[in-house]
Amino acid sequence: MKPTDAELEILHVLWASGPSTVRQVHEQLSQHREIGYTTALKLMQIMYEKGLLSRDDSSKTHTYTAAxxxxxxxxxxxxxxxxxxxxxxxxxxxxxxxGQHKASREELDEIKRLLNQLDHDND
Amino acid sequence: MKPTDAELEILHVLWASGPSTVRQVHEQLSQHREIGYTTALKLMQIMYEKGLLSRDDSSKTHTYTAAxxxxxxxxxxxxxxxxxxxxxxxxxxxxxxxGQHKASREELDEIKRLLNQLDHDND
DNA sequence: TTCTATCTACGAATGATTTCGTAGTAAACA
DNA sequence: TGTTTACTACGAAATCATTCGTAGATAGAA
Structure with missing residues (x-):
C-alpha cells in the first residue's frame, strides 16, 4: 500500500513502459544508478508478494505488470x-x-484552470 | 539533513512551541500517539548529534531547540x-x-495570488 | 541526611529496507 | 548430447529507524 523508494523506482519503469521482464526493468534502472540484477529481481518478487505487481510466469522468463x-x-x-x-x-x-519550482507557462495555465474549476465547485 | 518521520514529529512540536524540555515534547507527542518517554529522549539526543536540534544543558533538565x-x-x-x-x-x-484536498476559499485565493505573481516574474 | 522522583546516558532488541551471493533449473547452442 | 547462458528462488548480511529497559546521577522533600 505504501511503496518504498526502491519500489517506486520500479513502479515508475512499469508505468512508463508497461509489462516488462526483470531484465528490461533492470536495464532501465541501471541507466540511473548502480543496481545489481538480483537486487531488482528480489525487489520485484517482494512487490509481487505484496500485491504491488502482478506477473505472468507461464514462460521461464516472467513478465511483471504494475498492479x-x-x-x-x-x-x-x-x-x-x-x-x-x-x-x-x-x-x-x-x-x-x-515557490520553489519554476513551472512553465503551460503548467501555470493548467493549474489556474484547475483552480477556477475548484472555485465553481465551491460556489 | 533529511529528518525521518519520527524526527519530523518532534520538529513540528519545537517549531510550534519553541524551546522545550524532553518532558514537554513528550507530552505533546503523547496526545497524538503512544510513545515512551525514553523514546522521545533518545530521538532528541540523536537529533542533537545530527545537528537537527541544539540544546542548553546548563541545568540538569536540558532544553532543546530546533536547529x-x-x-x-x-x-x-x-x-x-x-x-x-x-x-x-x-x-x-x-x-x-x-484535486484531492478541498482548500478553503481563502487558501485558493492565496494560491491564485501566488500564481499571478509567478506569471509576472515569467514575463 | 535519607528517601523519592526526575532526568540523562547507554545499550540493545526489533523490524523494515536494500543489497547481493549462491544454488538450482531450464533453455539455447555447438 | 553436453556445455554454456539466462533466469528464478532463497538466504542472509548490512544499514537504518524506532522502541524501550536499566543504570546512574541530581535535586528536592521529608
Missing part, C-alpha cells in the same frame, strides 16, 4: 506526505512547491 | 518528494494535491 495505478499510488503518497511534512495543510504544500 | 527552520526543512522534503514520487514534475504534484 496499482500511478494515480492511486500518488494519491496515497501525497496524503501521507501532507500529513507528515505539512501537518495536513495542503495549501501550504502547494505554495511551497510553486 | 533547522521549518521553511528550509520543508523545501528539502518537497524536493525529495517531487523526485521520488513524481519523477520531478512539480506541476503534476500540485494538480494532484489541489
Amino acid at each position: 496499482v495505478s500511478e494515480e492511486d499510488t500518488q494519491r496515497g503518497l501525497v496524503s501521507r506526505f501532507v500529513e507528515t511534512a505539512f501537518r495536513g495543510s495542503a495549501s501550504r504544500l502547494v505554495m511551497q512547491v510553486l | 533547522v527552520s521549518e521553511e528550509d526543512t520543508q523545501r528539502g522534503l518537497v524536493s525529495r518528494f517531487v523526485e521520488t514520487a513524481f519523477r520531478g514534475s512539480a506541476s503534476r504534484l500540485v494538480m494532484q494535491v489541489l
Whole structure:
C-alpha cells in the first residue's frame, strides 16, 4: 500500500513502459544508478508478494505488470506526505512547491484552470 | 539533513512551541500517539548529534531547540518528494494535491495570488 | 541526611529496507 | 548430447529507524 523508494523506482519503469521482464526493468534502472540484477529481481518478487505487481510466469522468463495505478499510488503518497511534512495543510504544500519550482507557462495555465474549476465547485 | 518521520514529529512540536524540555515534547507527542518517554529522549539526543536540534544543558533538565527552520526543512522534503514520487514534475504534484484536498476559499485565493505573481516574474 | 522522583546516558532488541551471493533449473547452442 | 547462458528462488548480511529497559546521577522533600 505504501511503496518504498526502491519500489517506486520500479513502479515508475512499469508505468512508463508497461509489462516488462526483470531484465528490461533492470536495464532501465541501471541507466540511473548502480543496481545489481538480483537486487531488482528480489525487489520485484517482494512487490509481487505484496500485491504491488502482478506477473505472468507461464514462460521461464516472467513478465511483471504494475498492479496499482500511478494515480492511486500518488494519491496515497501525497496524503501521507501532507500529513507528515505539512501537518495536513495542503495549501501550504502547494505554495511551497510553486515557490520553489519554476513551472512553465503551460503548467501555470493548467493549474489556474484547475483552480477556477475548484472555485465553481465551491460556489 | 533529511529528518525521518519520527524526527519530523518532534520538529513540528519545537517549531510550534519553541524551546522545550524532553518532558514537554513528550507530552505533546503523547496526545497524538503512544510513545515512551525514553523514546522521545533518545530521538532528541540523536537529533542533537545530527545537528537537527541544539540544546542548553546548563541545568540538569536540558532544553532543546530546533536547529533547522521549518521553511528550509520543508523545501528539502518537497524536493525529495517531487523526485521520488513524481519523477520531478512539480506541476503534476500540485494538480494532484489541489484535486484531492478541498482548500478553503481563502487558501485558493492565496494560491491564485501566488500564481499571478509567478506569471509576472515569467514575463 | 535519607528517601523519592526526575532526568540523562547507554545499550540493545526489533523490524523494515536494500543489497547481493549462491544454488538450482531450464533453455539455447555447438 | 553436453556445455554454456539466462533466469528464478532463497538466504542472509548490512544499514537504518524506532522502541524501550536499566543504570546512574541530581535535586528536592521529608
